Amino acid sequence: MYIYLMLIISIVITLWAQILISSRYSKYSKVFNKRDISGCEVAQEILKRNGLEHVYVVETKGYLTDHYDPGANVVRLSSAVFHGKTISSAAIAAHEVGHAIQHKEGNFFIKLRKFIFPVVSICSKFGYIAIIIGLIFGSLDLFYIGIIMLFAILFFQLITLPVEFDASKRAMVNLEKYSILEKSERKGASKVLVAAALTYVAGLVTTLLEIARLLLMVANNRD
Numbered sequence: 001m002y003i004y005l006m007l008i009i010s011i012v013i014t015l016w017a018q019i020l021i022s023s024r025y026s027k028y029s030k031v032f033n034k035r036d037i038s039g040c041e042v043a044q045e046i047l048k049r050n051g052l053e054h055v056y057v058v059e060t061k062g063y064l065t066d067h068y069d070p071g072a073n074v075v076r077l078s079s080a081v082f083h084g085k086t087i088s089s090a091a092i093a094a095h096e097v098g099h100a101i102q103h104k105e106g107n108f109f110i111k112l113r114k115f116i117f118p119v120v121s122i123c124s125k126f127g128y129i130a131i132i133i134g135l136i137f138g139s140l141d142l143f144y145i146g147i148i149m150l151f152a153i154l155f156f157q158l159i160t161l162p163v164e165f166d167a168s169k170r171a172m173v174n175l176e177k178y179s180i181l182e183k184s185e186r187k188g189a190s191k192v193l194v195a196a197a198l199t200y201v202a203g204l205v206t207t208l209l210e211i212a213r214l215l216l217m218v219a220n221n222r223d
Contacts, residue, residue: 003220006213010206017202021195025064028088028188029080033181039081039089046097046174047075055100057082057093066092068099070114075100087181091189094175095196098167109163113156120156123149131214143218150211157204164200168193 037045043057060066060076068075075096081089102110127149134143172190175181181189 094171
């Protein structure tokens with residue numbers, strides 16, 4: 001019963017987080033900012049103000065595919081954010097620039113995440129494979145190796161949280177400091193960023209519940 005309950009909770013949390021970000025992003029994508037400034041222009045202005053003129057802002061395909069690429073020194077904004085002159089576009093663009101500022105300042109969690117990423121990448125590819133093979137062939141050793149890999153993913157998600165929350169905090173500071181959004185508009189921007197951050201929290205909780213579910217399932221089978 002508890003195993004199925006954990007699975008249901010994981011699904012509900014994931015769906016709730018996705019619905020929340022989609023609804024808030026959609027809502028404030030229909031509200032134009034009073035400066036009539038696009039996401040691209042927001043990103044460029046904040047980069048310039050922070051001495052990051054060498055970081056370029058480019059358009060990328062997809063829905064909410066916005067990210068900062070430290071290897072290429074590029075802020076990639078989805079088409080809707082890149083061209084959009086809305087509160088959502090301004091908030092997301094400012095958030096991604098927040099990551100560029102973190103890299104410039106040598107943020108500890110950014111460095112740690114970069115350091116462990118190669119290991120986590122391997123774990124994300126082979127963790128569940130090890131667990132499934134272990135369950136099929138009754139190999140507890142292989143199963144627990146897979147669980148350890150999931151814990152590595154969980155740790156990566158855990159250190160991602162301060163990175164994302166800090167980038168959102170920097171976004172709000174910059175939007176206010178450089179008068180990009182007015183006070184009445186910043187409330188909407190904050191709601192978009194909080195919803196985006198909660199998707200990472202949901203991912204962390206879902207992974208934790210999945211680990212607990214798998215361990216409980218094996219414990220029940222052994223009994």
